[in-house]
Amino acid sequence: MDAAVFIVSAVIVLSGAFGVLLARNPIHAALFLVQSVFGVAVLFLLLEATFLAAVQVIVYAGAIVILFLFVIMLLGVDRAEDLDIEPIAGQRPLAIVIGAGILGTTLSALLVAVGGPTGAPTANAPLGDAGDNAQRLGEALFTDYVFAVELTALLLTVAVVGAVVLVRRLGGPLQPLPVVAVATEPRGADDDTVGEPDPDPDQEGDA
Amino acid sequence: MVIAADPLLLGPLDLEIVLIVLLKVVVSFVLLMVSVMLMVWFERKLISDMQNRIGPDVAGPWGILQTLADGIKLFFKEDLIPANADRVVFKLAPYLSLVPAFLVFAIVPVGGDFRNGDGTVGWFGHQTFVQVADPPMGILLFLALSSVAVYGVMLAGWASGSKYPLLGSVRASAQMISYEAALGLAIATVFLTSGTMSTHEIVASQSDWNWNVFTTGVVPFLIFLVAGTAELNRPPFDLVEAEQELVGGYHTEYSSIRFAMFFLAEFMNMITMSAIAVTLFLGGPDGPILVEQVAWVWPILWFFLKVMMFLFTFVWLRATLPRIRYDQLMDLGWKILIPLALGWFLLVAALNVGRDRGWSPVPVVLVGVAVLWAGAALLGGAIRKARADRRDLELGSDELLDAGDGA
16 A cells, blocks of 8 residues: 555656656646645655645645746746757756766665665654644754754845845836847747747747 | 544444445535535525625526526537647646635534534444544645645636736736735634644534634634635635726636636635634534434534525625725735734734743733734834835836825
8 A cells, every 4th residue: 555655656756857857838847846746745645744745735836836837927938948058068968967976876875875765654763643743843843953943034034135125126216127038029929928028039839 | 654533544444434435525525516506596696685686586496506507508618728728737727726626625524513522423333523534734734725726726827828817817826825824824823722733623622612713812713714715816805807907817718617617616615715714713513402312413504504604704795895906905915914913823822831831811911912012013114114215216206106005
């Protein structure tokens, strides 16, 4: 039973991850990311981390990917990217090398250091009743790790204040928003965006 | 793996138990569908009464079969997909709206005697809860599913490949995300007083008139109601589908059965939101058992009456209140509801700590209110300063922006 759930959700997670990489439309990529997040939530459930599973969906699917979608929709980049352009020279070979390095490190850590995957729902001490999740987490966060929690909260507050300061207009009358796009040629009839100038007129959406 | 505390699922599984669970699922599915059908009729009839009209009265007695007729008509209409649409996402979006709407109802306890028992009933020789599932994260599932429902609205608007649906969906998702925060904070206050997230135990902790609406001090209940109405995109927060501005909102391009799915999801969300409000704040099925011979009927009846009260209120709001403006919506959500919910949450937390330590509640409340008042004054000062700065900046260049700053 556990193995079946694991295999199904692993397939969901991995196919979602590949979808993120292979989808040519950013919105589709974001949706594959949601699929992956859901698979991970099911894996958390399998590990009896019910609270973490719910929070995974609420935070990642409910807030972060929604934010991605907002940015993609509002900036009008919801079309296929031109993959022939390499913004930084040597980026792709380097990415392959680093990716292979990370994969190798993770695999060797799993296989050598721990002694292989165990498949046990609880690798360390059992957490007790699955209903206690939130209580255990709260106790840990606000006793042993309270300093880290406060630091993280401070960091987030600084980030919010920083964002507000950065977008604030400094004096003078209303400035028009900076124009990002270059292309001004008339858009085709099958163009599906709303008001934004087309950043890449040669590529149409793959919809 | 303990996924549910339901006594039905604690022992070894056999065919009979699987069948009971299946029966629960089917019964709640059918009940939801029927109640949506009646709800559409109820809303149209009630609004026409409030507006001095007759309303639907042709199909069936009192027009009660009107929704059935509408549904059949929608089913046989032509299913259009716009030429500019992203076909896959366009077809996916209605399901992303409908499925979460269905699933939320699974965690709502609709019956069971919590006063003299532990809320279980005996069915076919098995003790069980009168709810489909009782996961330990309970009400968090409601928050998770309502954040999935945002995808349905957002993708429907985007995938239509048309400007008004896109504007409607951007409005809708911004509104739903903004109000989800206040909703979550109001629910967190319930966690504090009930001490659990499981819906069954939340209801159990409120039995015998110990309702959370009183024990949390009414304010979280009101916040939940306002934020819940906004989350549902119901009037007065229905600028998501403001006909005068957006044609029809995110589902403008949808027709036939796909439109019917959005419509269904909207009304189903209304019912589940009412049911969740009853569960969290009004004790769920809690109420006096008046006739002992049919004791199992009363909790279900009380639950039904409480849900009806909310449904009536939703319709009443729609018939009474004008739509609010977008800046008013955002001001209400971010500058009033969220700080208020957060402050109240801290106050209730301070009272809880004080009770554990044996402090006298009066100084705790006084100190708490003083601290919160200082915080509110700081926040108010910051808002006033920001507004004054902006007014100085924009003086003469854009008076339209200032005209709305009445909050």
